[in-house]
Amino acid sequence: MTHQAAIALGLSVRVLADEPADSAAQVAGAVVVGDYRSLDDLRAFAATCDVVTFDHEHVPGDALRQLVAEGVAVRPGPHALAYTQDKQLMRERLEALGAPVPAWRTVAGAEDLCAFGEEHGWPVVAKARSGGYDGRGVWVLDDAESARRLVAIGDLRLYVEERVRIVRELAAVVARRPGGELVAWPVVETVQRDGICVEVVAPAADLSESREAEAVALAARIAEALDVVGVLAVELFETADGLVVNELAMRPHNSGHWSIDGAVTSQFEQHARAVLDLPLGAGSAAAAHTVMVNLLGADTVVGTPAARLAAALADPRVRVHLYGKGERPGRKLGHVTVTGDDLADARARAWRAVGRLRGDALTG
Amino acid sequence: MTHQAAIALGLSVRVLADEPADSAAQVAGAVVVGDYRSLDDLRAFAATCDVVTFDHEHVPGDALRQLVAEGVAVRPGPHALAYTQDKQLMRERLEALGAPVPAWRTVAGAEDLCAFGEEHGWPVVAKARSGGYDGRGVWVLDDAESARRLVAIGDLRLYVEERVRIVRELAAVVARRPGGELVAWPVVETVQRDGICVEVVAPAADLSESREAEAVALAARIAEALDVVGVLAVELFETADGLVVNELAMRPHNSGHWSIDGAVTSQFEQHARAVLDLPLGAGSAAAAHTVMVNLLGADTVVGTPAARLAAALADPRVRVHLYGKGERPGRKLGHVTVTGDDLADARARAWRAVGRLRGDALTG
Numbered sequence: 001m002t003h004q005a006a007i008a009l010g011l012s013v014r015v016l017a018d019e020p021a022d023s024a025a026q027v028a029g030a031v032v033v034g035d036y037r038s039l040d041d042l043r044a045f046a047a048t049c050d051v052v053t054f055d056h057e058h059v060p061g062d063a064l065r066q067l068v069a070e071g072v073a074v075r076p077g078p079h080a081l082a083y084t085q086d087k088q089l090m091r092e093r094l095e096a097l098g099a100p101v102p103a104w105r106t107v108a109g110a111e112d113l114c115a116f117g118e119e120h121g122w123p124v125v126a127k128a129r130s131g132g133y134d135g136r137g138v139w140v141l142d143d144a145e146s147a148r149r150l151v152a153i154g155d156l157r158l159y160v161e162e163r164v165r166i167v168r169e170l171a172a173v174v175a176r177r178p179g180g181e182l183v184a185w186p187v188v189e190t191v192q193r194d195g196i197c198v199e200v201v202a203p204a205a206d207l208s209e210s211r212e213a214e215a216v217a218l219a220a221r222i223a224e225a226l227d228v229v230g231v232l233a234v235e236l237f238e239t240a241d242g243l244v245v246n247e248l249a250m251r252p253h254n255s256g257h258w259s260i261d262g263a264v265t266s267q268f269e270q271h272a273r274a275v276l277d278l279p280l281g282a283g284s285a286a287a288a289h290t291v292m293v294n295l296l297g298a299d300t301v302v303g304t305p306a307a308r309l310a311a312a313l314a315d316p317r318v319r320v321h322l323y324g325k326g327e328r329p330g331r332k333l334g335h336v337t338v339t340g341d342d343l344a345d346a347r348a349r350a351w352r353a354v355g356r357l358r359g360d361a362l363t364g
Numbered sequence: 365m366t367h368q369a370a371i372a373l374g375l376s377v378r379v380l381a382d383e384p385a386d387s388a389a390q391v392a393g394a395v396v397v398g399d400y401r402s403l404d405d406l407r408a409f410a411a412t413c414d415v416v417t418f419d420h421e422h423v424p425g426d427a428l429r430q431l432v433a434e435g436v437a438v439r440p441g442p443h444a445l446a447y448t449q450d451k452q453l454m455r456e457r458l459e460a461l462g463a464p465v466p467a468w469r470t471v472a473g474a475e476d477l478c479a480f481g482e483e484h485g486w487p488v489v490a491k492a493r494s495g496g497y498d499g500r501g502v503w504v505l506d507d508a509e510s511a512r513r514l515v516a517i518g519d520l521r522l523y524v525e526e527r528v529r530i531v532r533e534l535a536a537v538v539a540r541r542p543g544g545e546l547v548a549w550p551v552v553e554t555v556q557r558d559g560i561c562v563e564v565v566a567p568a569a570d571l572s573e574s575r576e577a578e579a580v581a582l583a584a585r586i587a588e589a590l591d592v593v594g595v596l597a598v599e600l601f602e603t604a605d606g607l608v609v610n611e612l613a614m615r616p617h618n619s620g621h622w623s624i625d626g627a628v629t630s631q632f633e634q635h636a637r638a639v640l641d642l643p644l645g646a647g648s649a650a651a652a653h654t655v656m657v658n659l660l661g662a663d664t665v666v667g668t669p670a671a672r673l674a675a676a677l678a679d680p681r682v683r684v685h686l687y688g689k690g691e692r693p694g695r696k697l698g699h700v701t702v703t704g705d706d707l708a709d710a711r712a713r714a715w716r717a718v719g720r721l722r723g724d725a726l727t728g
Contacts, residue, residue, distance in 0.1 A: 001371075003371065003391070004368045004371050004372070007365075007367065007368050007391045008683070008684060008686065009673065009684055009686060010366070010673070010686035010688055010698070013391075021385055025365070026376075026393060027371045027393050029392060029393060029395075030389060031393075060588070106644060159557050183680070198370045202519065222380065244390070264680075264681065264683075264703070265680070275675065278673065278674050278677050279674060279677040279678045279680070281677065281680050281681075281682075281683075281692050282680040282681050286650060286651065286703070287650065306376070309374070309642065310642050310643060313637065313642050313644075313645065314643045314645040315648040316628075316629070316643070316644065317628060317645075317646050318645075319372070319628075319645075320372060320373055321372045322372065322373060322374035323374075328433070334374070339650070343610075
């Protein structure tokens with residue numbers, strides 16, 4: 001999706017891919033196969049680029065700091081990325097900033113989990129400090145027994161949080177240039193199922209202006225304090241008492257995919273502009289309502305991909321985005337967007353199209 | 365631009381390019397270097413594709429008919445493309461269809477031009493039957509003397525038309541699937557300078573509903589009669605007496621570039637869907653007004669491309685599309701689009717941005 005945006009601006013995207021079959025490698029013109037954990041591979045790759053950026057947060061910080069020391073423009077920099085690579089570090093930093101976060105505690109052993117559960121009430125949420133994604137690395141613990149079972153797995157670096165009583169989840173997504181110029185998109189509502197985002201509504205329905213402003217100001221403050229360059233997505237819990245920060249991502253993020261079809265400037269173009277220190281585009285919505293629904297791999301695959309695509313496209317308002325990934329149950333294989341003046345209609349169309357991409361129309 | 369659209373749908377675009385530096389070859393993942401005039405090159409290329417389509421009309425009809433005879437899916441087919449490859453054939457066919465066309469005549473020598481000029485009044489417009497593009501292959505002849513000078517060049521296959529008194533130029537762009545499903549975009553106004561399109565306004569301002577319907581019906585009738593598959597652009601003259609067909613293009617066309625940022629479905633995606641016989645998307649406008657302005661190569665190049673890009677992007681509403689072509693005076697190097705509720709504002713922004721891409725902001 002970054003390549004799509006880069007083509008328009010005459011930018012050359014070079015991809016460091018694990019293998020030629022990787023999504024980005026399938027479509028980009030310049031692909032280098034290598035290991036993002038290898039300093040040698042990173043160094044050789046970076047030598048061919050003006051700026052290095054990311055589509056995930058797993059490139060080792062040590063390697064990135066070494067590249068920076070050697071003069072490579074790494075954006076966002078390792079000093080900022082550290083807060084997405086270690087979620088406990090993120091919690092500490094956000095708390096120090098005075099940003100609203102859940103009650104939390106470091107965990108050395110089962111007794112810390114139990115003490116936290118007694119103090120804040122069960123259930124509590126244990127999180128892996130790193131490596132989590134799409135619901136992985138997050139455990140809801142109902143009692144001391146489940147806490148001891150989790151710790152018995154061993155080899156987990158954990159922290160623990162209170163379980164926040166959520167009204168709904170929101171995301172405030174902004175982009176920031178090195179000099180500080182910052183542009184926000186409208187705050188969106190994100191809908192999760194089993195810890196995986198399934199739907200995004202932009203802008204979030206019935207969000208007060210003050211709450212919208214509060215969320216954007218919070219994201220802007222975090223971007224500034226952490227010196228983020230590029231896209232920053234701040235996942236938020238909306239509670240009866242206000243906003244609480246859940247997690248951060250410093251790259252184009254699922255909560256911003258709607259912007260490809262629904263905003264003046266997509267998050268992918270904006271990220272490229274930000275990391276290249278080009279002026280940022282408008283983040284304003286291009287339609288009254290945009291609904292994005294993720295296509296998750298089905299347990300049972302029905303029909304050919306071509307037949308499923310044709311079925312989804314039968315609705316002329318549907319925008320389909322496929323990622324070229326192999327089918328696997330629960331895996332994010334693409335997304336669908338529908339824009340329009342009628343939110344309920346847009347939602348219905350988007351969900352129906354995703355069903356068709358999963359083969360629903362072909363089973364009858 | 366087709367590759368950008370194809371990425372989203374999970375389609376693999378393979379490009380037959382003259383050389384690796386060609387625009388499409390710079391960004392596509394699968395590029396074959398070859399000669400589009402060579403049957404061998406075409407055959408080898410086609411063997412790797414499900415469907416073959418075009419971004420220009422110069423692939424020889426004989427070669428395409430041979431490919432079709434060998435079972436290759438060529439869309440649009442050579443029987444349709446023939447009318448864009450030979451403009452006299454196009455005139456004959458449109459006249460036979462009863463479509464409104466200028467008075468015209470075949471030309472065997474200077475005497476035919478002179479007789480036509482005497483009959484219809486000078487000036488007249490001589491056109492090359494094939495190979496014309498962006499004002500090339502069109503000559504406005506003021507008198508018998510200029511007619512004789514043109515014919516004296518020799519080696520020109522010409523026909524001649526009356527010079528139509530134009531109120532303005534319009535374009536009706538539609539897409540058609542093999543089975544006949546057809547979707548139109550709003551009719552646009554195209555503004556030419558020295559025979560080259562410089563601006564497109566979508567939808568055309570102050571166009572009556574009946575005139576809009578007439579233009580779309582005309583394009584649909586032509587698409588159907590000529591069995592066009594893919595995008596058909598019908599360039600129209602609007603005169604005091606009604607519409608007159610100027611030329612046809614059977615591919616994504618300059619008059620449809622606005623649709624990337626301004627319509628639900630872009631002409632590039634729609635063309636891909638049509639030639640692959642997938643359901644077509646909505647052609648409706650996504651904004652009240654969209655203005656597209658072409659970036660033509662300047663006589664004198666000012667500043668670096670990066671500085672010019674940054675200057676253009678300083679307006680956050682501006683959408684920039686660069687084609688990766690080498691600078692040459694008058695060459696179409698890209699385009700800019702601005703959408704909005706205020707047509708005058710959108711036009712001003714688009715023209716200013718194009719000026720900046722040409723270096724205007726860097727000369728002061």
